[in-house]
Amino acid sequence: MQTGRYFAIWVLSVLCSQGATLSGPVIPPMTENQKQGVLFIDSLSVPSPGEVFVAMNKACRPNWATLVTSSSAPVTTERSQLALAVGVLAANGYIAVEAQDGQQVKNVGREMMQVAKSLGISESLMGRGNSLMQFADNNDWEALAEELEATENEVKATMVGQKDKELIALTSAAAWLRGLDVATSVVLASPTLEGASVIEQPALARRLSLRLGDLPGRVKQGDRVVLMRDSLNQIALLLEESGKDPSPEKRRDKIQKIHDLSASMVVSIMASANVSPTPLMQPSPKPALSGMSQITAAPTNTSTHSSPSKP
Amino acid sequence: MGILPIMMPIPTLHASGSGTVESTVNQPLKEEVSQESRNAAPPVPTESRRLALETASAFENEGFRLRDGEWYNSLSKGQAAFLQVTLFAGNRYWFVAASAENSEKMRIVVYDASGKPLHGDSWQDNGAHPGSRTALGVAPAVSGMYFLAVELLDAPASFPVDTCLVYAYK
Numbered sequence: 001m002q003t004g005r006y007f008a009i010w011v012l013s014v015l016c017s018q019g020a021t022l023s024g025p026v027i028p029p030m031t032e033n034q035k036q037g038v039l040f041i042d043s044l045s046v047p048s049p050g051e052v053f054v055a056m057n058k059a060c061r062p063n064w065a066t067l068v069t070s071s072s073a074p075v076t077t078e079r080s081q082l083a084l085a086v087g088v089l090a091a092n093g094y095i096a097v098e099a100q101d102g103q104q105v106k107n108v109g110r111e112m113m114q115v116a117k118s119l120g121i122s123e124s125l126m127g128r129g130n131s132l133m134q135f136a137d138n139n140d141w142e143a144l145a146e147e148l149e150a151t152e153n154e155v156k157a158t159m160v161g162q163k164d165k166e167l168i169a170l171t172s173a174a175a176w177l178r179g180l181d182v183a184t185s186v187v188l189a190s191p192t193l194e195g196a197s198v199i200e201q202p203a204l205a206r207r208l209s210l211r212l213g214d215l216p217g218r219v220k221q222g223d224r225v226v227l228m229r230d231s232l233n234q235i236a237l238l239l240e241e242s243g244k245d246p247s248p249e250k251r252r253d254k255i256q257k258i259h260d261l262s263a264s265m266v267v268s269i270m271a272s273a274n275v276s277p278t279p280l281m282q283p284s285p286k287p288a289l290s291g292m293s294q295i296t297a298a299p300t301n302t303s304t305h306s307s308p309s310k311p
Numbered sequence: 312m313g314i315l316p317i318m319m320p321i322p323t324l325h326a327s328g329s330g331t332v333e334s335t336v337n338q339p340l341k342e343e344v345s346q347e348s349r350n351a352a353p354p355v356p357t358e359s360r361r362l363a364l365e366t367a368s369a370f371e372n373e374g375f376r377l378r379d380g381e382w383y384n385s386l387s388k389g390q391a392a393f394l395q396v397t398l399f400a401g402n403r404y405w406f407v408a409a410s411a412e413n414s415e416k417m418r419i420v421v422y423d424a425s426g427k428p429l430h431g432d433s434w435q436d437n438g439a440h441p442g443s444r445t446a447l448g449v450a451p452a453v454s455g456m457y458f459l460a461v462e463l464l465d466a467p468a469s470f471p472v473d474t475c476l477v478y479a480y481k
Contacts, residue, residue, distance in 0.1 A: 030393070030426035030458060038393040038458055043380025044478065047397045050376065051480050055399035055454065142376060149379040197400060203424070203456040204397050 040207065043153060046172045049091040049179035050145045052198065053098050060194035062186040064099035068092075073111040073118070075272040080222045083159065083167035084269040085115050087174025090152040093132075095182055097144045102136040105144055109133060112151060121158040128154055166219050169211040173228060174269055176208060177262050180235070184259035193252060200243040205236035224268055231265045357383070359475035362409035362442045367477050370405045375479035384461055385471040391462035396478075399454045407446045408461050408476040415443035415472060416465040421451075422458040429457075 039045075056062055071092060074085050089112045096104035109132035116125045128151040135144045152175065156168045180199060187195045209232035212225060219225060235258050242254040360381055371377055384392040398404060398421075406419045421429045431449035436442075451457065461476055 027420055027428040029428065030422050030460075034391070034393055034460075035426060035458070038395050040395045041380070041382060044378060044382055045395045045397070047399070048378065051378075051399065051402065054376070054480065055402050058401035142374070145376055146379060153379050197454050201397055201455065207395075 042156070042168055042172050046176060046204070046208070048149050049094040049175055050097070050149065052176075052179045052183060053094055055198045056183055056186055056195050057098070059198050060186060060190055062098075062189075062195075064095060065101065067095050067182050067185065068099045068101050068104050069095075070104065070107060071111070071270050073114045074270050076118075078222065078224075079119065079164060080167060080170055080219050081224055081269065082115050082119050083164070083170040084174040084224060084228065086112060086152060086155050087171040087176075088178045088266055088269050089115065090148055090171075091175045091178035091182070093148040094145065094179070097141050097148065100139065100141055102139060105136040106133055108148075109136070109151075112155075116155060116158075119155070119159070119162075119164075121155065121162065125151065125154055125158070166215045169208070169215065170219075170225065170228070173208040173212060173232065174266075176204065177228070177231070177235075178266050181259065181262035181266050184255055184262065187255055188252065188259060193248065193255065196242070196251065196255060199255075199258075200239050202236045202239040202243070205232050205239055209233050209236060227268060228265060231261045235261055357473060357475060358411035358442065359383075359409050359473050360477075362411065362444055363407050363475045363477045366409060366436075366444045366446060367405065367407045367479050370407075370479045370481075373481070375403075375405060375481040377477060377479045380477075382459075382461075382476040384474045384476075386461070386463040386474055387471045388463055388466045388469070390471075391460050394459045394476075396457050396459050397455065398449070398451045398457045400451055401454075403448065403450045403481050404478055405446055405448045406459060406476060406478045407444065408474050409442060409444045410472050410474045411442050412466065412468060412472050413441060413443060414438060414467050415463060417443060417445045417474060418460075418462045418464050419445055419447040419476070420460040420462065421447065421449050422460065423451075423453075424456045424458075426458070 053062075053064075069092065071088070073089065074081055076082065089108055093105055093108040093112070096102075096108055109129055113125060113129045128147065131147050132144065132151065135147055152171065156171055159165060159167045159171075183195065183199045187193050187199060209229050212220065212229045212232070215225065220229075238254045238258050238261075242251050242258070245251045245254065360383075363381065364377075367375075367377055382392075382394055386392065404421075406421070408417050408419055410417065416435070419433070421431065423429060429449050429451065431447050433448075434446040436444040459476070461474055463472060463474070466472055
C-alpha cells in the first residue's frame with residue numbers, strides 16, 4: 001500500500017517535472033476494419049450514472065436534494081425484473097450521493113441487499129452493504145460513488161457465476177435509463193434546456209436496445225423487457241431528433257417525451273409482482289421547475305419483502 | 312500537491328459531430344459476450360491490473376473517480392485493440408494501461424465517433440519501475456461515442472503480452 005502511495009506521488013512528480021507531452025507521431029484516423037473490430041463491454045462502455053451526473057453538475061448545477069426519491073425494491077420472483085431493479089437502485093444511490101444524503105444512501109444500500117437476497121446472491125454482497133453504510137456514516141461521498149458501482153458490478157459478477165449472464169444487460173440498461181429519467185427532469189427544469197447535450201446519446205440508447213434484443217428468448221419475451229426495449233428504441237429516435245432540432249420548443253417537447261418514457265419505465269421496473277407493467281407513454285405530469293421528486297416517484301411497496309428462491 | 316490542476320485543463324479537444332454507430336452496432340455477439348464475461352467476473356488479480364490501479368491512484372488523489380471495471384487484452388507487437396466508450400463534455404478523463412512486462416511501449420488513443428484521434432496529455436513511464444505503464448488524459452468538447460485504443464508499439468518479447476486498462480473521470 002505504501003509502495004502504491006509512493007508510486008502515485010512519483011507519477012505526479014513526473015507529470016509535473018516533465019509535463020504531459022503531446023504524442024509525437026501523427027496518429028492516423030481509424031480504418032474501417034478497426035471500426036468493425038470495436039468491442040463493447042458492459043463495465044466500461046456503458047457510462048455509470050455517476051459519470052453522467054458529474055457532467056450534469058458542470059452543465060447546470062442541479063439541486064440534487066429535490067431529486068432524491070425513496071423507492072423500495074419490487075416484491076417479485078421475476079429475475080429479469082430484479083436485475084432491472086438493481087440498476088435503478090444503483091442510480092438512485094448516485095443521486096443520493098450527489099445530494100449528499102447519507103440516510104438515503106443507506107436506504108438504497110438496504111434495498112439493493114434485499115434485491116440481492118431475492119436473487120439468491122446476498123452473502124457475497126454483505127461486505128459491500130456494510131461498506132456502503134460505513135462510508136455513508138462518514139460522509140465519504142467519493143468512496144460511496146465508487147462503492148455503489150462496485151456493488152452493482154459485484155451483483156453482475158455473481159449473476160455470471162449463477163448462469164444469469166444475460167441479466168447483466170438489463171441492469172446496465174436500467175441504470176442508464178434511471179439516470180436519463182433524472183437528467184431529463186433537470187434539463188426540463190432549465191428554461192434554456194441546459195445540460196441537454198449531456199443526455200443526447202442516441203448511439204448508446206440504440207446499442208442498449210440491441211443488446212436486449214440479443215437476450216435469450218425466455219428473457220427477451222418478458223413483458224418488462226419488451227417494454228424496456230420499446231422504450232429504448234423510442235428514446236434513441238427522440239434523442240437523435242432532439243440533438244438536431246434547432247427549435248427550442250420542439251427540442252423541449254422531445255426531451256419531455258424522453259422523460260415520460262424513462263419515468264414510466266422506471267415505475268414499471270419498481271412495481272411489485274401484482275402490478276402489471278405500465279404502458280408506454282402514459283401521460284405524466286408536466287415537470288415543475290422545482291420539486292422534481294414527485295415526477296419520478298416509484299410506487300411504494302410494502303416494507304416486508306419475501307425472499308423467493310431462484311425459480 | 313495541486314500538480315494536476317496546474318497541468319489541467321487539458322487542451323480543449325475537438326470531436327466532429329456525433330458520427331455513426333453502425334460500424335460498432337453490428338459486432339458479433341460472441342466476441343462481446345466473451346469480453347463481457349471476462350469483465351463481469353470478479354477481477355483476476357493480475358499484475359497488469361495491479362500496476363494500472365496503482366498508477367490510476369495518482370489521479371484518484373486528485374479527485375478523479377475510478378470506474379469499477381477493467382479491460383484486459385493480450386497484445387502482440389504492433390497490435391491494437393479497440394473499445395467503445397461514452398464520454399461527456401465538461402468531464403476530464405485519464406485512461407491508464409499497464410503491463411507486467413518491462414520495457415514495453417504502449418500507446419492509448421481516443422478517437423471520436425468519426426474515427427479521428429483526439430489530442431490529449433500523454434504520459435509514459437521511464438522504465439524506472441518494474442512493469443510498463445502509459446496514460447492519456449483527455450477532456451472532450453463534445454459528449455458522445457468515442458473509441459478507445461490500446462496499442463503495443465514495441466516490446467522486447469515476441470510473445471503476446473497481457474495488458475490492463477482502467478479509467479478515471481472528474
